[in-house]
Amino acid sequence: MSVLVFIDQTEGKIKKSSYEAATYAADTAKLLGTHAEAIVIGDSTEDLSALGQYGIQKVYHCAGADVSHLDAQVYARIVSECCTQHGATVVVFSANTSGKAIAPRVSVRLKAGLVVGAIALPETSNGFVVKKSVFSGKAFAHVAINTAVKVIAVNPNAYTITKTEGTATVESLSNSGSAGKINVVAVNKVTGEIPLSEAELVVSGGRGLKGPENWGLVTELASLLGAATACSRPVADVHWRPHHEHVGQTGLAIAPNLYIAIGISGAIQHLAGVNRSKTIVVINKDPEAPFFKAADYGIVGDAFEVVPKIITALKKLKGIS
């Protein structure tokens, strides 16, 4: 018996959400009185033994050209075979784009019950129950997994990484099956920006900013904080900002530590995408803006006057004149 976690990489580097998943797996293993192992697919630039610092005892590494990019069909087969061979009873993923493509396939292969979007460790006092986010963050469901093997995908930014001492043993694994059917012809990364789904701090702008020419306020505040930038749906719809910045019900759902909303009224569809944020700051001219009801801190005022003062104060705090 063990807990197996799938470690997702981008360009050979482990994603932050995978460290969260590794910690979740290690803590689940503790809960079940067993140990946690990890599987990494694709070439890596990392020292994989360092996964021991996140509570992982052993890492299975499947490298090579035929697994150099994500093909869910191939990856799911490799993960499932590893799970069966080493007797894992729980398989953990991050609920990021890769995890959402692979985990359901593993669930079918192993006929193992699946929960996508877990936000807390399983409850094992009566069965095996996982709390997950539903209705786009507006509610939670407690879902019982009723099979011997369980598959869990943990929401990004929902579980805190713990890092201690430790070294994992690394064992290589070969891909016994055929290569996949999907060819990657291009990868277009938005370079130099923090991926929104993984960002701990997010600064977001809405229609209240009046036009794309005023976005300097948002980007300056964001770069000072080391935050990612986001926007509301109307802003993306009129192309003031790119679509991948749209957070809300039909855009991206995020859960950063800090979400600063500037000139966003807080329609229910927008709140659905951001209400899992730990601290919410709302800056809006309209005291009746519904967003204030969901906020921790609020400033009723003109963003064009308020935000520059915040920027100055931040520079002072950080010792930048």
Added chain:
Amino acid sequence: MKILVCISKTPDTTAKIAFTDNNTKFAGDGVQWIINPYDEWYSLVRAIELKEADPSTIIHLIHAGTADSDPIIRKALALGGDEAIRIDADSQDSYYIATQIAKVAQEGGYDLIFTGKETIDYNGSSIGAMIAETLDLPFISHAVKFDLSGSTATVTREIEGGEEVDQAPLPLVVSCQKGMAEMRIPGMKGIMGARTKPLKVVTPAEVDTLTSVVSFDLPPAKSGVKLISPETPEELVILLSEEAKVI
């Protein structure tokens, strides 16, 4: 070319989220039900566009649900699609639903199966990948662009911090999100036509359920907003640093 579009029923995006029966069931009374936006705006509309480009294309819609779902299936048919199949089953277990759909899909011999990237109620994001695994097909998730050339699909999908362009042979399963197509509203001709399009009801197969919802709960209400004067917004920086400890 045959396309199968998976349609799910969800509460309207503005619906009040509440639960009944000791917090074990969504309080659906009085709620307006809609086609899951990802299924409607992106996957169904993109399928319709493919049919407009090649009129020999056949689009089937598939839904798992009770007869209560018929109005939203008719609405989907009003947008487009040649016929609909309703699997007369209701479950919150994604394995159960995906296996039911896969069985119908297998018999139908589809070249392309579209789903939304997730439903806005249970946020499972699982059905497409599960259908693909059951039928041993390749699967591309979070697609924002889809083009066909012969029997090869070129799909742009979202990845963390960017986009990736993939090529894959048909048959293929794709989950769709914003960017695939623009929202449409059914016209009078579509609405009239939808009334006579076939809506086939099939009995569910014997399939195991692997998970069950024990209960629901709502997040605790925020304790209330702390307002800071617009004259002294620098106080916010102090509060975020010293009280909330987030910067």
